Amino acid sequence: MNSSKLSKDIKLFCLRMIYESNASHIGSALSIADILSVLYADIMQTFPENPNHPNRDRFILSKGHAASILYALLGELKYFDKAKLSNYGKNGDILMNHVSHKIPGVEFSTGSLGHGLSFGAGKALAAKKKGETWNTYVLMSDGELQEGSIWEALMFSAHHKLDNIVAIIDYNKLQSLKSINETLNIEPLKQKFASFGWHVLEVEGHDHKDLKKTFFEAKKVKNKPQIIIANTVKGKGVSFMENSIKWHYKTPNKRDYLKAIQEVKNA
Amino acid sequence: MRNALIKALILKAKNNRQLSLIVGDLGYSVVESFENSFPDQFINVGVAEQNMIGIASGMASEGFQVFTYSIANFPIFRCAEHIRNDIDYHNLPVTIIAVGGGVAYGNLGYSHHAVQDFSFIRSLINMIILAPGDPLETSACIDFITDNPQPSYLRINKSGEKLLFNKKPCLKPGELNIVAGRKNNKKLILTTGAVLELGLNIWESNKLIKKNWMVASLPIWGETLRGIITKELSKYKKIIVIEEHLLAGGFGSFLRESGISCEIMHLENEVCNEVGSQNYLKKKFGLNINMIFDLL
Numbered sequence: 001m002n003s004s005k006l007s008k009d010i011k012l013f014c015l016r017m018i019y020e021s022n023a024s025h026i027g028s029a030l031s032i033a034d035i036l037s038v039l040y041a042d043i044m045q046t047f048p049e050n051p052n053h054p055n056r057d058r059f060i061l062s063k064g065h066a067a068s069i070l071y072a073l074l075g076e077l078k079y080f081d082k083a084k085l086s087n088y089g090k091n092g093d094i095l096m097n098h099v100s101h102k103i104p105g106v107e108f109s110t111g112s113l114g115h116g117l118s119f120g121a122g123k124a125l126a127a128k129k130k131g132e133t134w135n136t137y138v139l140m141s142d143g144e145l146q147e148g149s150i151w152e153a154l155m156f157s158a159h160h161k162l163d164n165i166v167a168i169i170d171y172n173k174l175q176s177l178k179s180i181n182e183t184l185n186i187e188p189l190k191q192k193f194a195s196f197g198w199h200v201l202e203v204e205g206h207d208h209k210d211l212k213k214t215f216f217e218a219k220k221v222k223n224k225p226q227i228i229i230a231n232t233v234k235g236k237g238v239s240f241m242e243n244s245i246k247w248h249y250k251t252p253n254k255r256d257y258l259k260a261i262q263e264v265k266n267a
Numbered sequence: 268m269r270n271a272l273i274k275a276l277i278l279k280a281k282n283n284r285q286l287s288l289i290v291g292d293l294g295y296s297v298v299e300s301f302e303n304s305f306p307d308q309f310i311n312v313g314v315a316e317q318n319m320i321g322i323a324s325g326m327a328s329e330g331f332q333v334f335t336y337s338i339a340n341f342p343i344f345r346c347a348e349h350i351r352n353d354i355d356y357h358n359l360p361v362t363i364i365a366v367g368g369g370v371a372y373g374n375l376g377y378s379h380h381a382v383q384d385f386s387f388i389r390s391l392i393n394m395i396i397l398a399p400g401d402p403l404e405t406s407a408c409i410d411f412i413t414d415n416p417q418p419s420y421l422r423i424n425k426s427g428e429k430l431l432f433n434k435k436p437c438l439k440p441g442e443l444n445i446v447a448g449r450k451n452n453k454k455l456i457l458t459t460g461a462v463l464e465l466g467l468n469i470w471e472s473n474k475l476i477k478k479n480w481m482v483a484s485l486p487i488w489g490e491t492l493r494g495i496i497t498k499e500l501s502k503y504k505k506i507i508v509i510e511e512h513l514l515a516g517g518f519g520s521f522l523r524e525s526g527i528s529c530e531i532m533h534l535e536n537e538v539c540n541e542v543g544s545q546n547y548l549k550k551k552f553g554l555n556i557n558m559i560f561d562l563l
Binding site for chain 1: 317328352
């Protein structure tokens with residue numbers, strides 16, 4: 001499976017889902033398309049035909065508002081019939097705008113930030129206790145780090161030497177109303193995570209080679225949980241959405257949508 | 268009740284290596300016997316209730332049955348959203364144990380008064396409430412929940428409770444556990460939790476009450492059991508509920524929402540502004556023998 005092709009395909013699907021359902025969070029979704037594509041194409045042990053396979057690696061999308069891109073990916077990888085994606089956000093459907101465990105392949109429902117890492121640490125601890133070798137990946141947003149519960153889970157994971165958990169920070173430096181730095185500074189991130197006992201890695205979050213290399217490097221770390229600070233661009237791949245606060249909530253109109261898919265196709 | 272709880276958990280943990288006890292840095296001189304017996308099944312997460320619930324949920328999603336342990340409000344309100352989203356919405360087999368329900372920690376002040384806990388837990392769509400009346404019923408609640416793992420909240424008192432049953436009862440969800448009185452009586456003093464002792468004291472204190480009323484505990488209830496409970500109580504002509512909780516959102520309010528007519532003996536809101544022993548606070552703020560005569 002080619003992660004670059006996968007990334008392009010899911011971006012196109014995601015744009016369509018958000019446009020057709022009049023939804024938000026396209027910027028947040030595009031920000032993580034490359035991370036997800038590399039994880040599912042090259043890193044994680046997955047079983048789309050049996051989403052609950054006991055040996056699967058577990059992926060938790062803690063920034064649940066980016067559900068559309070994960071749904072698009074799971075549909076593309078045949079966890080369920082891709083045609084169902086057209087029901088995204090529609091009345092009575094289970095493809096809700098924040099990620100839902102009712103969808104095959106989704107481990108955990110989120111939407112309120114600050115829940116994913118504790119849940120993932122619980123899974124990682126369970127794997128250790130059962131002597132199982134699968135890994136847990138938890139993808140969080142940068143603004144989410146302002147939640148206190150995250151720091152409880154960071155302490156816990158390091159204390160219990162959970163080297164089977166990888167946290168990824170989608171560090172696009174923008175949150176809902178303004179930039180992270182203008183809202184509530186989270187720096188110095190590397191030092192903070194290191195001082196909490198995590199092995200810290202940094203990656204260019206849209207460079208598939210770098211992502212792949214970094215994920216493999218994380219797998220080699222023993223006795224420490226790993227955290228990857230992925231430097232990303234909110235709205236990546238659509239020039240007028242990139243680094244723009246307004247695409248956190250704004251829904252693309254028809255002109256935006258047609259222009260966006262043209263740009264993604266031509267990239 | 269604390270000791271009965273830990274003894275029961277130790278018995279169950281022997282046969283189930285995936286039964287885990289997670290404490291939020293509380294349980295001094297109570298939880299050590301579990302930790303010593305099953306160190307691999309015991310975790311102290313530290314003073315971090317949100318993480319405690321998240322960890323418990325993650326483990327439960329991988330086949331573990333998890334009990335979390337803390338006191339009073341701490342395992343409920345600090346981590347309310349984690350309970351709602353992680354445990355209840357995902358329907359995971361986690362039992363949240365709160366020691367010191369009501370005003371058991373009365374002298375410690377309002378921060379330690381669990382007088383609104385039912386109101387939150389009973390609004391959750393999957394969670395059941397286990398509120399035993401004595402140590403034997405506590406043990407029976409552990410029997411029930413280990414046989415039927417599900418999202419649940421176990422509210423117990425603290426220590427020194429009398430044995431009110433002759434033997435460990437067999438509990439069925441939503442069904443009454445009759446403690447005293449003639450079985451054909453149609454008047455019922457109904458309690459949930461450790462306030463059962465007060466119910467019995469009231470019953471024993473007056474000949475007429477003793478003759479015409481029954482006393483029962485309802486130790487397993489909650490939103491999912493509304494139908495069973497309504498049916499169970501439909502045979503009674505008069506019901507007086509006693510609960511160590513504020514009126515708002517409590518057990519009595521739960522019954523009234525179900526269309527069950529009942530009088531409610533409850534803690535008055537003013538209890539929140541005063542400290543004192545459990546007995547002092549109960550007597551002063553609505554839970555005393557004399558109150559019953561206003562309700563008969």
